[in-house]
């Protein structure tokens with residue numbers, strides 16, 4: 001399917017249209033920051049399409065940011081618990097998980113795991129998350145439970161990364177509502193890009209219903225085959241239309257990235273000299289730069305606000 005979907009005519013004719021449909025509905029990050037004055041901090045990694053490296057990116061970005069000295073909480077919001085398992089938590093020890101905190105069955109402090117990786121904590125995912133629609137569906141402010149958790153840990157972490165499931169369930173909506181900006185991993189296939197369309201729809205609905213929706217922090221091309229003309233054509237088209245939103249860093253296919261989770265390790269611990277480690281390190285730098293840039297915009301707005309109110313009270 002992937003081979004077919006990357007065929008040249010499709011890449012050139014359909015993919016730009018597909019992406020415009022999705023992204024035309026998303027706000028400009030700077031405008032968003034200026035309007036809402038939000039300090040960027042909570043970053044879900046999201047795409048409806050399965051297997052596009054959401055979990056791989058969540059883990060290696062979280063560990064990368066922690067290695068830079070940022071205090072990071074990784075929230076596993078997938079009932080598969082893949083991010084937790086890949087970081088070495090045994091299946092039998094996945095509970096208490098994010099589900100228990102969301103449902104009010106366990107305290108946040110009891111549920112947060114202190115990993116052996118400095119600066120990185122984890123809220124695990126578990127099968128209990130598959131009850132989210134039933135347990136949260138009829139509650140008041142059902143889209144805001146994750147935001148409540150994130151607000152509670154606000155001064156303990158610099159960044160919260162959320163590994164989302166491949167769906168547009170209530171949990172993903174919770175992630176979008178809690179988000180300050182989100183990352184969309186996309187592999188160069190037509191179906192992966194179609195996933196971005198339905199994500200655009202969901203973001204649009206969240207904005208209409210809740211009056212808010214976070215901007216795209218960046219689109220990340222993942223699992224890119226090396227020396228593959230079709231994949232390169234797709235990436236070129238994506239960059240041509242959405243240059244600024246697409247990260248410069250491209251994550252190529254690397255067997256080490258596939259093997260690392262089986263060893264319960266990040267790519268930096270499992271294969272520090274691999275191409276995957278170098279590419280995720282480069283992505284981490286880009287994400288930090290973007291967060292810093294948005295932070296500067298935020299601080300400028302705050303300074304201007306202070307000046308304005310001082311001026312108003314003096315006159």
Ligand SMILES: Nc1ncnc2c1ncn2[C@@H]1O[C@H](COP(=O)(O)OP(=O)(O)OP(=O)(O)O)[C@@H](O)[C@H]1O
Nearest residue numbers: 050051052053054055056166223252253254257258
């Ligand atoms: N750059 C890469 N090179 C090789 N294998 C990769 C790469 N990125 C991810 N993988 C592998 O591809 C598979 C899917 O990746 P991952 O689990 O991160 O995707 P996902 O989007 O989280 O999937 P799901 O939608 O099921 O949650 C995994 O086996 C992972 O190890």
Ligand SMILES: [Mg+2]
Nearest residue numbers: 054055078082
């Ligand atoms: Mg996953």
